[in-house]
Amino acid sequence: MPKVGIIFNDIKPAACEAAVVWQEKLTALGCEVHVANGLGGLLGYSSPGRPVCHTPIESLVPPHFDESMMFALVLGGDGTVLSAFRQVAPAGIPLLTVNTGHMGFLTEAYLNQLPNVMERVLEGDYRLEERSMIVVKVCQRDRVAWEVLCLNEMVLHREPLTSMCHFEVSVGNHAPVDIAADGIIISTPTGSTAYSLSAGGPVITPGVSVTQLIPICPHSLASRGIVFPDSETVKITSANTDPLVMVVDGNAGSYVMPEDWVVTERSPYTAKFIRLRSPEFFKVLREKLGWGLPHIAKPTSVELP
Structure with missing residues (x-):
């Protein structure tokens, strides 16, 4: 029975709804599912009166999230992905990142693609990309x-x-x-x-x-x-x-x-991203940031009114 995690942004209704739906679906498929929210990776901000608050890196790993977990599904935007890796990187858990936010530069798929994506991942049809x-x-x-x-x-x-x-x-x-x-x-x-x-x-x-x-x-x-x-x-x-x-x-x-x-x-520790295709970094740059898009040709002459 595969062990799967779900980490979601609990201030986004779409992420909360998807977390409930996919917890039920994965359980029905015979998976052992454990759920955590992205707040566990947010250390917050200190104040001048209390400038530091030491939290050891390894202590942020959620309960039941360990090396035996096949992967964890992340539902949110880039901020949730950053928080989730802070939680699971010490346990070496790969993350399937699904965008329910805006930019989604670090995410692999969109919410409407998740049924097909999850089928592939559960069959092991993916590769890992490790980032420092x-x-x-x-x-x-x-x-x-x-x-x-x-x-x-x-x-x-x-x-x-x-x-x-x-x-x-x-x-x-x-x-x-x-x-x-x-x-x-x-x-x-x-x-x-x-x-x-x-x-x-x-x-x-x-x-x-x-x-x-x-x-x-x-x-x-x-x-x-x-x-x-x-x-x-x-x-x-x-x-x-x-x-x-x-x-x-x-x-x-x-x-x-x-x-x-x-x-x-x-x-x-490294950040392990689940990729459904070969990473195409330049394509992501073009789609998300407009890098390398062709310029529109300027007219050679302009007629005056």
Whole structure:
């Protein structure tokens, strides 16, 4: 009897309804079904009075979600997918991601396609695509005060965001560099099409084993984005006396006090996506972001009225 999970966004009626329907359908097909909502992967945001709240990475795995689970069905948008991987990546569970939101950049199918999709997946007619994740840590003196798994990006900035900050950044064993900017983005290849792209960073195909650092609105022509091997650890400290705000994947955050520092490194866990066809990254870029669409030819002459 296959063991299957369902993770859904419980603030979206379509996702809630689909979760109930598919729990009943999968149970009728003889599956052992366990259900969790995407809130379990949302760590929330700290406050200045309580800047960190340490939740170990492995403790976010929902009950009964373990290595024996064949796969988990995710019903929601990209935010739910990011949250779900934070929950199941330590258990190595593949995710079948179904879009009930808007953009759905990380999703594999739409809700109306689910009957045919589920039939194929239960028959094992799919392949896995593994994507790298990073671990983000807030360190205080000799301890880790906060940590989180990240599939897209970590953003570090002051409040308000438009206030410039001076960062000291060390990548691996290289000499530290000083960056004056509104903030810093540390992004995976998956996150290169998210905030990093909006901040002027390059698009990186998911299979490349790199990390990128993108300054947000740098105050120098010399401060530009950099791409480096994801085997390199990044350490970031601030020269400012005010606390910083760190946001990870848009749904988890912590205050970083002046005496703290932030460390990012490649995670031993990966995000396993169920794919029904060979991944076509450029096709997704074209369909979701309009990349590479042909330009409309301009007329050679214009008649005046």
